[in-house]
Amino acid sequence: MIDALGQLTAGSTHGSLGLPALAQSAMQNFWFGPDHAPNSALGRDTDALFIFIAWVCLISFALLMVLMVFFVFKFKRGGKGYRVSAAHNTPLELAWSIIPLLVMVVIFFWGFQGYVKKLASTSGAEEIKIIGQQWFWSVQYANGGTPRDFKRIGMIDEAPVIVVPVGRQVKLLLTSKDVIHSFYIPAMRTKIDVFPNRYTGMTFTAEEAGKEHPVYCAEYCGDQHSEMAAIIKTVTAEEYTEYLAKIVGPDPAWNSVQRGEFYSKRFGCTACHTVTGKASTGPTWLNMYGYEQPLEGGGTALADENYIRESIYDPQKMIHQGYGPRSQMSSFQGIIGLEQLNDLIDYMKTKSDKGGVAPSPNAAPKGAAPPADAPADADR
């Protein structure tokens, strides 16, 4: 029944462009526009249900309004319409209670089956772990790799690009480090809330490769809620395999500064700290290293390696003036490993005229193979 209804309502492209098909595509266009087509079968099923409900609404609304306007003109005071009429009519009242109920049974079951399919994962699903944190998403693939690419969306600086394969179910396992977030992929027509005290899951199966879909945070989470975004990029199965092989840890060819820059995006540092000198949610890294930093509550501290280490692992201990009384930053203890910290410090040094240290030689800690200190390991 559901499939039949789906066919009835999902504007079929083949066949003659009869009036129903035209009306159907007009409805689709009105609500979703040309830019917001879904990229999954379940997304199309959701749209079909949406359009079905939209027709139910449109028809019943039109019926009510036509009757209302007709009555108002026909029975306007001073006209001839007024007559005594029944105060109630049981069969009529039963009919208009039961018929809507039947329509609602259809809508309920249709929505129910789509919901179950959106949440249930199959055994072959590709699992990707996602951690939400004010105000960025960090991503970890099954092989421990993390995204290399970050993309600017409008004013959002460093949105991670999450590459996913088409034709295969992707299961996202999500949790949060601080407050509640919500992982929302409009193109897949689904979202799930992300909690600090549990895992939640969602699935989707992308159909068309070569697409980039925005991901938004849909649960209000503070100042940069509207800038907490990501990109879902769909690729073919072969491309995906190649991609996975490439992303285990930072590129072995990188030096410590390049790795440090990569980590600064990977761990979301740049969501709050600029390297341009502009103040943001956190102090800028430009000319920070090697300078005395004014502290909240008086006094100063020299921004040396230990200052940086402490600020990352215990952000509440010394707070830069103007960012208190409590720091917005949460601890990265257990998330940023020591080697990664070294690289980050090297990167920060290059942003200061007192840095004065040349990048350490180009070497992955354990030879040419993907480094064992892959950043993702530290996430556990």
Added chain:
Amino acid sequence: MATPHTHDQHASHGHGHGGYDPHGSYLAAKGGMLTTIRDWATTIDHKKIGVMYLVAILFMFFLGGMFALAIRAEMAVPTTLQNGVIHGQLFQSGDDIAKGNNIYNRVFSLHGIIMVFLVIVPSVPASLGNFFLPLLIGAKDVAFPRLNLASWYIYLTGSVFAVIALVMGGVDTGWTFYVPYSTMTEEGHLKVVWMILAAFILGFSSIFTGLNFVVTVHKLRAPGMGWFDMPLFVWGIYATSIIQVLATPVIGITLLLLIFERLFNIGVFDPRMGGDPVLFQHFFWFYSHPVVYVMILPGMAIISEIIAVHSRKQIFGYRAVAFSSLAIAGIAFIVWGHHLFTSQGEVASVIFSALTFLVAIPTAVKVFNWITTLFRGSIALTTPMLYALGFLFTFSIGGLTGLFLGALSTDLHLHDTYFIVAHFHYVMMGGTIIAFIGGIHHWWPKMFGKMYNELGGKIGFWLVFVGFNLTFFPQFILGTQGMPRRYASYDIVNNPGFTFIHQLSTAGSGILALGMFVHLFVFLHSLVMGRKAAANPWGGLTFEWTHASSPPIEHNFEHEPVCTHGPYDYDDIVPANTKPGEFVLPTPSPAGARHH
């Protein structure tokens, strides 16, 4: 009142106090300005308390509306960063987008908190309910007049707390106070606690009013008035009061726990201390969903009155309308989980989805009954009637769009987007506020003894109606295309069409605001130079029209009214086949003219 009458017991007390006449209008001054102020401040007259509520609520509506306009102004232009320079951010603060966002977050939080806790929840019951519930059932006052005055002062105290929090800088928690954000934001600052306390205190005002009304309806109905002789406004307020009494304590406990959480870190909700934030959501919506019906049932109740009186018709299916109020009040308690489709367990979501569709039936029944009532009526397109018809339009959209959100798979897409924003504004504003404004016009002549300017009222209606739909209909489309709510800016790279849709909405909000100011002007004009209203300008059959003068005397009625016919028995009173011109309605007489 020159007509001779037998004194009732209260009549003799007032004589001889500086021209004070107990048979004069309740609005009549009893002395100099100080005396008048003291009289109003200590009054236990439900009518004066109702008027004070009305003024306070309309002021708060103005305040919340200003925040709404600020939201729309910010959304009219997307914030963009070009060469490191911020463009299009209304609340720009220095060169940091996040700081500007933070101001926006406070603005939408304050809009929500003010509109929900200070305007819509008390709106109809506390103002029109207070004034008209006793009048409609033929009582002299509510059952506990002093408790009623206490409710008013508690409301005032809650408002003062909210204003203090606002003056301290406002909060950025959203009106829902979701943890752990609400326990973590601005840790150490007391203003969040002030704001939560405000909502906590306002809850008591709500409980007291509800309790008062339940007892009043049970105990103080006029002789001869059975349950099914009650006007439908009374049924609606009665159902509302039951929800207020049963649900509000839950939010009281929840908010108290939240305050303890912030001040003493007790760890009930905060996951950092082993608490569960979803538990808060369940507690919160266990109150806040029923309270949606606290907001809409009184609006529906007003619509029943307006449609019956202004089309001079027996309400079609009176009992169905009355029982549907009770059914809605009952089902209201078992559907809170539909706010948690993206956060609670899957089985719970399925059950709550099924239950949610149940509430659509009594709601639809009401709309069908109202429209059928128009059939063969004698319809006068007065301002209140225009508002009632406008309500049928906007509320139908609000109700029908609920179907998209009750269905699980579509809700996963639409949850927390602008679709939700549009949906609940169509219900809360297109339902409650539209009905409220209609109700104020309907009962204005009775409350203040003056007619308002009908043309002015109609101009106001059309501006509000067009402005409202232009503001909120485009937001449905923003939602289906993926615009999340509570966003200080939006992604125009992936959604190039959003700017135009937002601008339509902003333009609508300007028209809407203009309409509201027209109404304000019409009301002030009426108070100063409106022509005197007759006792029964609309030809209504309920006690406030047939037995009370305009404005009513202090004790409402010269004689205790007796119920001799149903509230809408136009057919019995106006004989069948009477030509329209020969309508003989019950004498629109001053109080006491009907003898029994």
